[in-house]
Amino acid sequence: MWIRIDSHSGVAIYRQIAAQIEQAVLAGVLESGDKLPGVRELAVDLAVNPATVVKAYDELEQIGVIEQPRGRGTFVLGRPRLDDRERRERLEAAAVAFLGEAERLGFTVSEALRELERAAAGAGDTERADGEAEDHAGR
């Protein structure tokens, strides 16, 4: 399969598997009704523990991306159905990743937030914005 495991990415392997299948569904690479490989087959193919694949499939089933009718296999259902709490958690995770990257680059939280506002206002071109600031300072 096209799933790639990166054991040094800092992301748990079952999350990597679940995320890549979810991405494939969102991108239309996998469609409703498509059959996914069985747990053992995928585990051997990716050289990961079967429990990891079970965990990834269970997570995907919980958010409605796949279904696993007993003994018949694993099938794609459709795009993820997230409740408010899960949507909130995903937004939080994205925010943490963003702030973490800003910190690694040496920016403060308020600088990062200003950048976010700028991006939201459609003025994502930071170079031009910085240039303008310098112009003002120079006068």
Place this chain on the structure above:
Amino acid sequence: MPAVSLRNLTKRFGRLTVLDGIDLELPEGSIYGILGLNGAGKTTLLRILMGFLHPGGGEGTILGRPLGKLTAGDRARIAYVPDRPVFYENMRVGDLLRFVGALHPRWDASAARRYVDVFELPRERKIGALSTGMRTQFSLALALSTQPELLILDEPASGLDPVHRRRYLQVLLEASAQPDRTVLLTSQDLGLVEQTCDHFALIHDRRIQVAGPITEILESQRRMVVQAPPATGDALRSLPGVRRVRDGSHGFLVTGTALPDQVRRVSGVRAVQAEGLSLEDLFWSYVEA
């Protein structure tokens, strides 16, 4: 019944304590990874299990037998794959297979043929002329052909290139799928343990710091980015379930089992964002704590 059970195991070499009060339980059918830095006592633990070393204190069972009281029949149910396997260098691959096959009571000749084919091992080549990767694979092939109930591997797949490593792990995982076969391996390779094992234990500072099912442990812990003034550090450190607090430029990075809501209630804390842990994060949070 657990495949291996250890209680309060202790090992000293002279005045040096290597293992101190080790409790360990390997569920039957599990693939159990022991993590630790160099010199953490991983190999010593395996050597005690194999009966090569006597424990100084504590007790345990292997496949239901008391530690150190294994009969030849018990030993035949256990296979050990050392870090650097030692063979009869002048024998050919095929000859050694016949030799071990004639000696081992549980030898499965058809399995041996299958593994030699899967690893594409040259039967006519002298063992001394095999590459490091081939030796590693041959060692696993021999161990699996004895149909072990307990397979013990010290630093498996070390020294293999990515292609051979993948095939090695695939063979190992496929052979481990039998519910009555338990695998115990040691590794410094966090990726390998997270990838292949369902259980793990981390040995550090002579003791087991954390042990159990990998996904359960990863889900019970988290890393939180906490926005709070510098003076909040001590309060965060003393919060139950907090193992490590690192100062960041605009707050703290908190790791442990504490819940985000508990951290939010600490006075001074402005915001808490939680994210999941990988085995690597977990490892460092114990080793650097």
